[in-house]
Each structure stands twice: as structure tokens, then as C-alpha cells.
Amino acid sequence: MNALPETKALDLELEAGWLTIWFNQPESRNPLTGKRVTELLAVCAAIRDDRDIRGVTIRGRGGIFCAGGDLKMFRSAFQGEANRQEIIDMSLQAGVLFDAVNTLPQLTVMAVEGAAMAGGFGLTCSGDIVIADEAAKFSLTETMIGLTPAQISPFVLQRLGAREGRRLMLTAATMGAQEAKSVGLVDAVVSGPDDMNAEIARIGSQLMRCAPGAVADTKALILAIPNMSRQQQMQAAAENFADRMVSDEAREGIASFFDKRKPKWAEE
Numbered sequence: 001m002n003a004l005p006e007t008k009a010l011d012l013e014l015e016a017g018w019l020t021i022w023f024n025q026p027e028s029r030n031p032l033t034g035k036r037v038t039e040l041l042a043v044c045a046a047i048r049d050d051r052d053i054r055g056v057t058i059r060g061r062g063g064i065f066c067a068g069g070d071l072k073m074f075r076s077a078f079q080g081e082a083n084r085q086e087i088i089d090m091s092l093q094a095g096v097l098f099d100a101v102n103t104l105p106q107l108t109v110m111a112v113e114g115a116a117m118a119g120g121f122g123l124t125c126s127g128d129i130v131i132a133d134e135a136a137k138f139s140l141t142e143t144m145i146g147l148t149p150a151q152i153s154p155f156v157l158q159r160l161g162a163r164e165g166r167r168l169m170l171t172a173a174t175m176g177a178q179e180a181k182s183v184g185l186v187d188a189v190v191s192g193p194d195d196m197n198a199e200i201a202r203i204g205s206q207l208m209r210c211a212p213g214a215v216a217d218t219k220a221l222i223l224a225i226p227n228m229s230r231q232q233q234m235q236a237a238a239e240n241f242a243d244r245m246v247s248d249e250a251r252e253g254i255a256s257f258f259d260k261r262k263p264k265w266a267e268e
Contacts, residue, residue: 002046002047002049002050003046004019004043004046004047005039005042005043005046007039007042007043008035008039009023009024009025009033009035009036009039010022010023010024010036010039010040010043011024011061012043014053017052017053017054017055017208018053018054018055018056018057018204019043019047019053019055019056019057019106020056020057020059021040021043021056021057021058021059022059022060022061023036023058023059023060023061023065023066024061025061026060026061026062026063026064027062028067029064029066029067029114029115029117030060030061030062030064030065030066030067030120031066031067031068031069031070031071032066032068032069032070032094032097032119032120032123033070034070034090034093037093037094037097038093040097040100040101041093041096041097041100044097044100044101044104045100047104047106048104048105049105051105051212051213051216052212053106054106054107054204054207054208054212054215055106055107055108055109055203055204055207056104056106056107056108056109057108057109057110057111057200058101058108058109058110058111058123058127059110059111059113060113060114062114063113063114063133063193064113064114064115065110065111065112065113065114065115065116065120065124065136066115066116066117066119066120066123067115067117067118067120068117068118068119068120068121068122068141069094069118069119091150091151092151094119094151094152095151098122098123098126098151098152098155099126101123101126101127102126102155102158102223103219103220103223104219105215105216105219105220106212106215106216107128107129107203107207107215107219108126108127108128108129109127109128109129109130109131109200109203110123110124110127110129110130110131111131111196111200112124112130112131112132112133112136112138112177112186113132113133113135113136113193113196114133114135114136114137115136115137116132116136116137116138117137117138117139117140117141118139118140118141118142118149118152119152121138121139121140121149121152121156122140122149122151122152122155122156123152124138124159124185125152125155125156125158125159125160125185126155128219129187129188129203130180130185130186130187130188131186131187131188131189131190131196131199131200132177132180132181132186132188132189132190133177133189133190133191133192133196134176134177134178134189134190134191135177136176136177136180136186137174137175137176137177138174138175138176138177138180138185139168139172139173139174139175140152140156140168140169140172141172142169142172143169143170143171143172144172149169153165153169156168156169159184159185160183160184160185161184164183164184177189208265208266209266210265211249211250211252211253211263211265212249212265213244213247213249214244214247214249214250214253217240217243217244220240221236221237221240224236225237249263249265252264252265
């Protein structure tokens with residue numbers, strides 16, 4: 001297992017192959033500050049090739065998920081402290097972050113309590129599974145302050161499709177947890193921290209039955225095939241399947257089936 005980086009803007013908890021990443025600035029609504037973005041990128045880089053880490057939860061301290069970009073940093077830019085190229089570079093770094101989370105080989109769970117606004121909404125869309133507390137609120141607020149949901153727009157459309165994505169990005173409408181579930185943003189709605197913890201544990205228990213390499217390769221295929229022609233999809237799927245068939249995990253998985261035992265990765 002690779003060592004996790006030292007972080008100040010994030011609290012990291014690793015237990016039994018599951019990493020919880022906490023945003024730890026609830027007094028400011030857990031914004032995506034430059035430091036937090038840099039540290040989250042470092043964590044993603046550190047765990048990307050680590051199959052001992054099976055799943056990742058991203059969550060906010062203080063019952064608040066993430067209010068999006070750092071408005072103090074935005075205000076400095078408006079006051080002339082950043083030129084256009086510096087703003088472009090800042091936006092590009094945000095895009096790299098959302099892509100890094102979206103493509104993590106591990107299963108990613110977004111545990112949303114309180115507000116998931118703007119970039120926090122975009123981060124939610126980059127996860128595999130979204131759990132929301134019943135009191136959670138979601139909104140793409142950029143157009144309300146004269147901005148655009150620029151780097152998060154591909155992930156919003158990926159999660160919600162063009163119809164809902166366009167409506168929410170253009171109108172900045174606020175959704176509660178149940179509406180977010182009805183449009184496909186949220187997978188499960190829970191009531192309170194205990195229920196949230198129980199739902200994460202349930203997902204983790206199910207995931208531990210799955211081979212970590214197979215999960216990573218399946219996720220890679222899921223992300224790749226939408227941008228391929230049908231012929232490319234078939235070829236990529238065939239090569240992906242062949243690589244799995246000759247893997248140690250597949251040998252172990254098939255052997256365990258015939259031996260009527262759990263595979264090694266599912267042993268308690």
C-alpha cells in the first residue's frame with residue numbers, strides 16, 4: 001500500500017481498505033480552495049495504482065459537503081490581482097481535479113450532507129455512487145453570480161444527461177434530496193449521520209465481494225466506450241475481457257467458484 005500524502009485541507013481516514021476524504025473547513029462551507037484542490041489531486045495520484053484501497057468516500061465536516069469554488073479567490077481575481085491567463089490556469093487545474101476523481105479506479109462514493117453547490121455539485125457528479133441526506137440541497141449557482149459552470153459541465157451532463165443538465169446549469173434551480181434522486185443525481189437518500197454511515201458500510205460490504213482489478217478495468221471501460229465508434233467499442237471490450245481472463249484475479253475467482261469458497265479478496 002502506498003503512503004498517503006500529508007494534508008491540511010483534508011482529513012484522511014483509511015480503514016479496512018476504504019479511504020474517507022473529509023473536507024475540513026465547515027465554517028467556510030468547505031470550499032474548493034487552491035490548497036484543497038492541490039491536496040485532493042495529490043491523494044488521487046497516490047491511490048490511483050493502489051489496489052489495496054478498494055473504495056473512496058468524499059464527505060464534508062460539519063454536515064456540509066462543498067459550496068464550490070473559493071469566492072474569496074474569485075473576488076481577488078475581479079479586483080485585478082489575477083490576469084486572464086492565471087484565471088485560465090486556475091480553471092484548468094479544477095478540470096484536472098474533476099477528471100482525476102472521475103477516473104479513479106476505485107469505487108467512489110459522494111456522501112452529501114448540507115449543501116452541494118456549484119463546484120461541489122460538479123464534484124458530486126464525478127462520483128460513482130451518490131448518497132444524500134434528506135436535508136441536502138443541490139444547485140449549480142454559477143449563472144446567478146454571472147459565471148458559467150465551465151469545468152464541471154461535462155460531468156453534470158455525464159451524470160444527468162442533456163435535458164436535466166441544461167435545465168439546471170441554465171436556471172441555477174435548487175433541488176432537495178428527493179428531487180435530486182428523481183432526476184438521477186442521487187442514488188440513495190438517508191436520514192442523519194448514522195444512516196449515512198450504514199449506507200456507506202452496506203456499499204462497502206458489497207464492493208468487497210468484487211475483485212479490485214476487475215472493478216478498475218470495468219470502470220476504465222465504462223469511461224472509455226461512450227467516445228468510441230461501435231467497432232472500437234467491440235475491440236476495446238474484447239481486449240479488456242481478454243486481459244481479465246488471463247489475470248490472476250480471474251484464475252482465483254473461477255477456482256473459488258468451483259471450490260465453493262470465497263475468493264481471496266472477499267475473505268474476512
